[in-house]
Amino acid sequence: MAGIGSRARAAARILANTPAAAKEAGLKAAAGAIRAEAGEILDANAQDVAAARASGMGASMLDRLTLTPERLEAAARGVEEIAELPDPVGKVTERWERPNGLVLERVRTPLGVVGVIYESRPNVTADAGGLCLKAGNAVILRGGSDSFYSSRAIHAAMVRGLTAAGLPADAIQLVPTRDRAAVGEMLAGLGGNVDVIVPRGGKSLVARVQSEARVPVFAHLEGLVHVYVDKGADLDKALTIVRNAKLRRTSICGAAETLLIDRAGAGTFLAPLVTMLLDAGCEVRGDADVQAVDPRVLPATEEDWRTEYLDAVIAAKVVDGLAAAIDHIETHGSHHTDAIITEDQAAADTFLAEVDSAIVVHNASTQFADGGEFGFGGEIGIATGRMHARGPVGAEQLTSFKYRVRGTGQIRP
Amino acid sequence: MAGIGSRARAAARILANTPAAAKEAGLKAAAGAIRAEAGEILDANAQDVAAARASGMGASMLDRLTLTPERLEAAARGVEEIAELPDPVGKVTERWERPNGLVLERVRTPLGVVGVIYESRPNVTADAGGLCLKAGNAVILRGGSDSFYSSRAIHAAMVRGLTAAGLPADAIQLVPTRDRAAVGEMLAGLGGNVDVIVPRGGKSLVARVQSEARVPVFAHLEGLVHVYVDKGADLDKALTIVRNAKLRRTSICGAAETLLIDRAGAGTFLAPLVTMLLDAGCEVRGDADVQAVDPRVLPATEEDWRTEYLDAVIAAKVVDGLAAAIDHIETHGSHHTDAIITEDQAAADTFLAEVDSAIVVHNASTQFADGGEFGFGGEIGIATGRMHARGPVGAEQLTSFKYRVRGTGQIRP
Structure with a gap:
């Protein structure tokens, strides 16, 4: 593992000064190699799937693990799309001159070495590897042990593509062991050779990574995502947006988990929204006001205001106006994505200013919380920390910066 | 200590939505209160100085600890200057529209709660407290035990000013104990109530904070700062800049510690530079080439290439051109500030691109590594991490951001 870290650091130094065209060509060659070696990759995946099935893996996990020719083609196409993104490295984001004539520029640089720890989906190998490299970073991938052979085959193909295009083989490394101690070593930073860790997987993985x-x-x-329907909302918009925010896909982090309804608008909005959700097959857990609407509503407990269901279940509550809604969100939320539905611009502005979440939304679905939907051309995840990357983490968010100072002999008085 | 954390979090929520004018008024009132209570503050400082002298504190530490009416006036004036900086919070730094009509904005928000841990200089209380508050953050200050009474008096005055202007008393809190366990609790984050720690002090303090x-x-x-004199340098510029970079002030982090001279230009530059430094009273520790110039040059050991002297001492070496200089800096440096002196624009561009330091400088003194000199109107320190703040950390660098998404009913297909 120590060798992996120092090789990644050496590759990062080369990648930091690799021109955009060379990175683009390397990623396209990697995509081509995934296509060319599809047979080997699918064979390796069949081996993983057989072992997982024999060990009794459940159906939804098996589905995540399984590659098909179509899924592999989508992975290759995804790497090509990353290749075609604008190169974030070297972009001057600010430039100013001081009274003494010094010219200062703030310029984007790679972060360095990114460690990615993921679970069963083997296509993360292509996706995360590609995005990190686009931003000039070396990456150390640690895949799930269930997808060990699949990830190894995808990685081998990509490295053949990268090296054929003249990029360093260590640009994308895969931890070559299923030994769980390797994760601990990555979390410790491999002797200063890992600059940031990105966990891709379920809550227990993320919790372990964040704590260790x-x-x-x-x-x-x-993603404890709230939708607040203000008294100034348009009913049709509210119905359409709430339905999409909760039910378009229930398993993603941008799916709504709590519905807050303004008491002053409850006569208009409460019954139609609750009935719509119930009729669409969504379980509703509500406070007394919400329960009064329909006998199908179950009582909500304190626990429900803090639960990310990732399923067709929603907690619903009547609140005493905008301030109470913001207070509920700040008290119970996870600072991921929260939305207000209203035609009252002042109420919307207050909500967007005061809700302290990575993404705050007015009159649109919370399921837009996604790097692709933001126009970032892909994402490695969504961050809720307050440092550096926040919200969708695309290629640009995988960079750092430095200051370039150009003088003509200035000295400091 | 737990109460300090939760009170800071509550104050941070208020400050995040406090208008620019109110923060400016609060800081000006705090500066006014420092002036109004100068007598009490100087008395408290005299108590600290007497105790420190009795315990045998050295002269330079005593000097840092001592407040005079002039130094206190400078601290008050510093807070007023911070008050007058542009408010970084709420500034929209990017705005774009998606094909579906969603309008996205990236807007600056405060970081939240900043913990500042510092040593003997009591004026950091005013300076760090003011800068954090300007950026809408609550701050928890932990001063050195030597300056306990001085910091307490400055803090009390500032809080009286802030509250008189309507800001929360908990906007700036001072840890009310000398107990060293308090530092450990801050480093652990006070139950999730500290978002970032800024250590202000010597290397042992910073090392402890970084590791714990x-x-x-x-x-x-x-700040293991290098100046590389390229074969394409102008001799007069090289002499002026090297002298300023090393000797203007030797104790600051932007002071040069290592001089690298291009072998192809050594005939022109080596002897004049070494002689100038020696004649100016600087000790020079050199490799064999440098020692050959003057018998006063001492031999450099491997240790010297990694030593931050913070004194009138410099390590000097002849290197085989630009690539070798960059290699030396990447191997031995601390990624703080490094400079090239040359009239060759291509060499300068390569150096500025390939040296991976927070600040890279062409033809100017490295002592410009300073928030004030950058035009940031003050700084709380200089960061060499790659995440978030890098280089001088001014008010803008003490902010985070969020995305505001404005729709007209958009849902995700």
Whole structure:
């Protein structure tokens, strides 16, 4: 493992000064190699799937683990799309001149070495590896032990592509062991050779990484997403947005988990929203006001205001106006994504200013919390920390910066 | 200590939504209170100085601890200057529209709660407290035990000013005990109530904070600053800049510690530079080439290439051109500030691109590594981490951001 860290650092130094065109060509070659070696990759995946099935893995986990020719083609195409993103490195984001004539520039640089720890989905190997490299970083991937052979085959193909295009083989490394101690070593930073860790997986993985890592972590533990329907809302918009925010996909971090309804608008909004959700097959757990609407509503407990269901279940509550809604969100939320539905611009502005979440939304679905939907061309995850990356983490968010100071002989008085 | 953390968090929520004018008025009132209570503050300081002298504190530490009417006036004036800086909070730094009509904005928000741990200089109380508050953050200050009474008096005055202007008393809190366990509790994050720690002090303090903190740290451990004199340099510029970079003030982190001279230009530059330094009273420790110039040059050991002297001492070496200089800096440096002196624009561009330091300088003194000199209107320190704040940490660098998404009913397909 120590060798992996120092090789990644050496590769990072090369990648930091690799021109955009060379990174683009390398990623396209890696995508081509995934296509060319699809047979070997699918064979390796069949081996993982057979072992997982024999060990009794459940159906949804098996589905995540399984590669098909279509899924592998999508992974290759994803790497090509990353290749075609604008290169974030070297971009001057600010430039100013001092009275003494010094010209200062703030310029984007790679972060260095990114460690990615993920679970069963083997296509993360292609996706995370590609995005980190696009931003000029070396990456150390630690895949799930269930997808060991699949990740190894995808990684081998990508490295053949990268090296054929002249990039260092150590640009994307895969931890070559299933030994769980390797994760601990990555979290400790491999002797200063890991600059940031990105966990990709369930809550228990993220919780472990956040509590043990000795280097910065880009992640969110949960998406306890709220939609607040203000008294100034438009009913049709509220119905459409709440339905989409909760039910379009219930398993993603941007899915709504709590519905807050303004008491002053409850006569208009409460019954239609609750009935719509129930009729659409969503379990509703409500306070006394919400329970009064329909006998199908179950009573909510204190626990429900803090639960990320990731399922067709929603907690619903009537609140005493905007301030109470913000207070509820600040007390119970996870600072991920929260939305207000209203036609009252002043109420929207207050909500957007005072809710302290990575993404705050007015009159749109919370399921837009996604790097692709933001126009970032992909993401390695969504972060809720307040340092550095926050919100969707795309190629640009995988960079750091430095200051360039250009003088003509200035000295400090 | 637990109460301090939760009170800071509550104050941070208020400060995050406090208008710029109110923060400016609060800081000006705090500065006014420092002036109004100068007598009490100087009395408290006299008590600290007497105790320190009795315990045998050395002259330079005593000087740092001592307040005079002039130094206190400078601290008050510093707080007023911070008050007058532009408010970084609420500034929209990016704005874009998606094909579906969603309008996204990236807007600056405060970081939250900043913990500042410092040593003997009591004026850090005013300076760090003011800068954090300007950026909408609550701050928890832990001063050195030597300056306990001085810091307490400055803090009490500032709080009287802030509250008179309507800001929360907990906006700036001072740990009310000399108990060293309090530092450990801050480094552990006070139950999630500290977002970032800023250590202000010597290397042992910074090293302890960096190794023990469970929250992000804005700091640099050392400034192992290099000046590389390229074969394309102008001799007069090289002499002026090297002298200023090393000797203007030797105790600051931007002071040069290692001089690298291009072998191809050694005939022109080596002897004049070494002689200038020696004649100016600087000890020079050199490799064999440098020793050959003057018998006063001492031999450099491997240790010298990694030593931050913070004194009138410099390590000097002849290197085989630009690539060797960059290699030396990347191997031995601390990624703080490094400079090239040359009239060759291509060499300068390569150096500025490839040296991976927070600040890279062409043809100017490294002693410009300073928030004031950058035009940031003050700094709480200089950071060499790659996450979030890097380089001088001013008010803007004490902020985070969030995304505001404005829709007209958009849902995700």
